[in-house]
Amino acid sequence: MTVSTPPTVSTASAASTVSAASAAADAILRRQRARESSARTYARSFPVVPARAYGMTVEGCDGRRYLDCLSGAGTLALGHNHPVVTEAVRRTLESGAPLHALDLATPQKDEFTDALFATLPPAFADRARIHFCGPAGTDAVEAALKLMQTATGRQGLLAFTGAYHGMTAGALAVSGGVAVKRPVPGLAADVTRLPYPYSYRCPFGVGGERGAELSAAYAERLLDDPKGGVVPPAAMILEPVQGEGGAVPAPDGWLRAMRRITAERGIPLIVDEVQTGVGRTGAFWAVEHSGVVPDAMVMSKAIGGSLPLAVVVYREDYDVWAPGAHTGTFRGNTLAMAAGAATLRYVAREGLVGRAAEVGARMAARLDALRGALPAIGDVRGRGLMIGVELVDPEGPPDSCGARPPAPGTADRVRAACLERGLIVELGGRYDATVRLLPPLVITDEEAEAVLDRLADAIAAVTCGRDGGGGGVRAGAARRDTGRPA
Template structure:
């Protein structure tokens, strides 16, 4: 009888109706102040399909967040749902620690096949279920292999909120009340297509940053001990959608190889066809020593994996563990997602679509000078809003307008469009939709976005 009661309650919970405000009020009562998305996107979700979300009041939203890039195939893709159903009815255990199964074997084989060189130089490490867990493991492995303790990270980078991952993250806000961050983390400037950190800009700025990095490593008076690792994103996500110039990445790869420093590339958000390549580092034609993977790799369910060059696999058995590294459902949905992306050439589709969308946004920029800069690759696009009536800096860039960005995000939500913000001062509106979004749906995005600008009081010219 108790089992029946639980089933009735669960079914009722899934189908319950009501209003957003009531659900949000109860969420505020039940949950910690740490919750963030409900403050910007105040809804309770009832159902979702593809790029569309429906709330409990039957309002519909075009979702250009997609679980912060997790849902590569969108919400409830039929192939993904079928893979979940297949596992549930197969008798396969849902939880296996790091014991293998035929499903894990197939997933591992397929994931390795999409790594550089078809994965022949790499092995996999399944970590805890989040990207931050994988970052922690990567840093720890680099220190173990090299016997060194330092790490070089980059301004604007985001690698997670656990202790070590936060230590190599650029955003200062979550660090303010946390003392005793991981020692010997050296931050360096990351190239910025719009706001060069050296105030030079263009190709000269990239060359200067490239020289700066190489000189820091080679200079015996730099004050920075040779690190165990360099960690970076080939396209910064939370930092405002900043793609790294290929020349800069190539030089970092060359210098790290010359000095025996492990190069860790965080592909948690940019990986798996999002930027128009299977991995964002492929735009520079390089191979990392450690690839950090999460989000889309699990097909919408929690999974995090490292791709480690075998020669750097310094672990002894049991020296890094994690209870939930054997999520069989995530391996099923991940395998389905990887196969769909590869077999349907989604990266190529996304690359073309991204260029088309940036062209459309550039047309919008001509009418709305508050759009200071449009950047990104594939379906990872950033729109930086600025104050065009204020003084320009030495590179001709206007001040960032985080307040307007927040208001436009709010007006987008009211118009049925879900976007995220990021970058310095939160001034960058970010698109991370399903990779299967159509041009027709992107036209809807463009209409809703322009209407949100108008609703925010932005006047066209």
């Protein structure tokens, strides 16, 4: 009997295929540079053309695979193309449901609202109303600010250093970044900026619990000072963990102080959970760590199950809007509501909140343990699977809290070295010197170890002159990142 053997692919043929795929990807990137706005951001840092993605793995057009620790800036709670999400989308498409419904009631919206309210702190959910916004978090921030200004009849706002709330006018005004606001005169005229507790680079130069205490005392005394220059404001807005600000968590005691200070003075408290929500920090909503019940919560990113969706949920006492007071065409994203409801229920059912707390603590501990061997690691912080590694100049002079000067150039090179090793990470924080890790909540132990191995190797290569790295892991090659198909 003749045994047939499978045809072999020559090395030259395989190399030719890879070369053609790389050329096609390069051509797409060239067209993007030629046609898209100069304001594009992630595309500048990651010259990757994703073709397929599953879980935590992204495969480019050229066949290289990467572990994705950006997760759509925290949008992908379940990673890419999770079966729960794709099934919800498929089921909705096959049902014939309207994909666009403005703000009409639909079964999908009703189901999403039920699923969302089931995750909220009962003391908040029992007296809450929801408003569906345009499909980006920045519009939900705008809605929350406008709502409180309408309800209180006041205009001014309290916001914090290091904050990021979005890029539309009101959201940008309460954000901390100076560079993007500089060209817009008068943008933040009605915003009073308060110091956010940032232990490593404490605004008061003391750090730790004392820094948080001073931050709270400063806010309280400023508001009560008849010569302090602050007219009674319409609201205070804050992030329980600053994301773009460098994964800086607010101490629970400080959050409770902000709630007391605002409640005693009749100032509505808005908590921005756009990036911290849906289990990211090891609680379903980050504000739950402190036990604080806000007057409004802004939500987006992960609530849509990877599709665009944004809402503001607030105490019914503030529901004073006239019809059409905050509107928008794309508030009725049926697919996002179906995917979001499925995601919210899966996260709760599968215990992914506790999983985020456990894996995040383990990853942070290992990174912190590297500080002795890699002195460029100045600080490791965060909460759950929202981790920041601030890189510094280890030879630079320390400040009063012992922090060395930030090293944005080092961080930029580390990000590039991570990409060479098949790992996607982004930067944030002051001077973009903090490497941020936002893996999906479904990250496996093996993937977590691979992320840490690659990041540590990238930092060592950049700061200790080690060689190594190379292209992302080729599809089909032996790898530690995942055992699942991409």
